[in-house]
Amino acid sequence: MNLLNIGCGGHFHPAWTNIDLVSTAPEVRAYDLRKGLPYAENSFDAAYTSHVLEHLTPHHARISLQEQFRVLKKGGIVRVVVPDLENKAREYVRLLDEMSSTTTSPNTAQNHEWMILELLDQMVRTKVGGEMGAYILRPNLQNAEYLVERIGDEAEEWLKVAQNQASPQQGAQHSAQHSAQKSLLQKVLSKSPSFLIQKVREALAQAAVRLLAGSGAAAAFKESLFRSSGELHLWMYDRISLGQLLREVGFSDIRVCRFDESRIPNFSSYLLDSTPQGTVRKADSLFMEAAKKG
Numbered sequence: 001m002n003l004l005n006i007g008c009g010g011h012f013h014p015a016w017t018n019i020d021l022v023s024t025a026p027e028v029r030a031y032d033l034r035k036g037l038p039y040a041e042n043s044f045d046a047a048y049t050s051h052v053l054e055h056l057t058p059h060h061a062r063i064s065l066q067e068q069f070r071v072l073k074k075g076g077i078v079r080v081v082v083p084d085l086e087n088k089a090r091e092y093v094r095l096l097d098e099m100s101s102t103t104t105s106p107n108t109a110q111n112h113e114w115m116i117l118e119l120l121d122q123m124v125r126t127k128v129g130g131e132m133g134a135y136i137l138r139p140n141l142q143n144a145e146y147l148v149e150r151i152g153d154e155a156e157e158w159l160k161v162a163q164n165q166a167s168p169q170q171g172a173q174h175s176a177q178h179s180a181q182k183s184l185l186q187k188v189l190s191k192s193p194s195f196l197i198q199k200v201r202e203a204l205a206q207a208a209v210r211l212l213a214g215s216g217a218a219a220a221f222k223e224s225l226f227r228s229s230g231e232l233h234l235w236m237y238d239r240i241s242l243g244q245l246l247r248e249v250g251f252s253d254i255r256v257c258r259f260d261e262s263r264i265p266n267f268s269s270y271l272l273d274s275t276p277q278g279t280v281r282k283a284d285s286l287f288m289e290a291a292k293k294g
Contacts, residue, residue, distance in 0.1 A: 001045040001265065004071065005272070006064070007033060007052030011281075013270040016048070034060050037067040044071050046264045048272060050081035051282060053242075054233045061235065065249045075294040077263045078251060081273060084286035086238040088119050091150075107143040114147060118284070122233040129158070137162045152283040153275065242288055251290035259287055 005016040012018040014027055019037070023030035031038055034056070047068045053061045068078050095112040098104050114135060121130045136147060136158040147155040209217050237245075243254045259273040259280040268274055275281055 002043060003264070004037075004039070004044045004047045004068075006037070006047060006049040006068065007055075008050075011050075011272065013272065015270065017044070033064060036063065037071050039071045041070050042073045044076060045073055046077045046079065047072055048079045048081075048264070050272065051083065051285070053080065053237065054082050054235055055231075057234050062245065062249065065245060065251075069250050069292055072292045074292055076292045077289055078246070078292070079262060079264060079267075079287070079289045080242065080246070081282070081285050081287050082237045082242060083233070083284050084238065085236040085241075087284060087286070088115065088236075091115055092119055107146065110143045111146050114143065114150070118150065122231070125232065128231065133158055148283075150284055152279070153281055237286065239286060239288065242286065246288065246290045250292070252293045254288065254290040257287050257289055259285065263289055263291070 003016040005012050005018045006020075008016075008018040008020050008028060010024045012025070012028060017029070017039075018027055019029045019031050019033070021030070021033055029038075033052075049064070049068070053064065056064060065078070065080075072078060092112075092115040095108060095115055098108050099112050114132075117130075117132050117135055121132045125131065135141075136144075136155060141147075141159075141162065144155075144159055148159070239256050243256075246254050260268055260278070262268070271281075273281055273285070273287065
């Protein structure tokens with residue numbers, strides 16, 4: 001089968017054709033997805049895109065799905081995963097009501113604060129990780145289990161960073177710093193040449209703006225680069241709005257599904273939406289599939 005993973009980031013499988021705006025590994029093709037897909041019509045049996053559409057404007061999200069429809073063979077399956085706006089809104093309202101009641105559960109206030117961040121932070125942040133990252137790095141975090149329940153492995157990665165920072169012994173701190181430096185070096189060395197060239201170009205551009213227009217303009221330019229880096233959410237979807245968009249593009253047999261079920265053969269074996277332990281990788285997700293009518 002020919003399988004296409006669109007906007008894969010660093011999460012991909014060698015059995016798939018993997019493509020993203022910036023290549024993070026030799027197995028990933030670098031391409032500006034806002035320009036469509038560089039493949040012929042009827043090329044793929046299935047297309048998968050996870051936590052990508054929300055980083056595009058509604059206009060470009062529609063173009064992306066139109067392109068996925070174009071490159072799929074008749075009878076092909078598209079699987080779209082996005083943050084679930086309905087789930088976030090319902091959880092926020094539940095915690096809001098609980099905060100207004102006379103009796104609250106342990107950590108209700110902290111969970112309520114987190115849900116405000118989960119709803120808004122990725123639409124407004126100006127730094128990597130934003131306020132969500134800063135929240136997870138707080139000392140004596142009381143609701144870590146809730147955060148893992150909400151956003152899965154992303155929370156666990158940040159919590160590991162927090163544990164390294166909180167080590168009370170100098171030797172442990174030095175070891176953690178050394179490991180972090182080693183990990184960073186390995187991460188840099190694993191990047192493709194195109195990724196590293198892009199980062200060098202951005203650094204040179206920032207230096208040029210600072211030289212020509214001052215520190216204020218350089219700061220604004222840096223924020224602009226960040227806002228176009230792909231970390232921000234530019235839109236949100238629920239099962240109704242995403243289903244309608246898929247229908248308007250031309251897909252049919254549209255279904256909401258679990259993370260561990262799919263019409264793509266052997267999908268769970270690729271560990272794209274699940275972990276090796278069989279749990280969901282991105283717990284705050286809406287999973288939808290649709291077919292290109294044969």
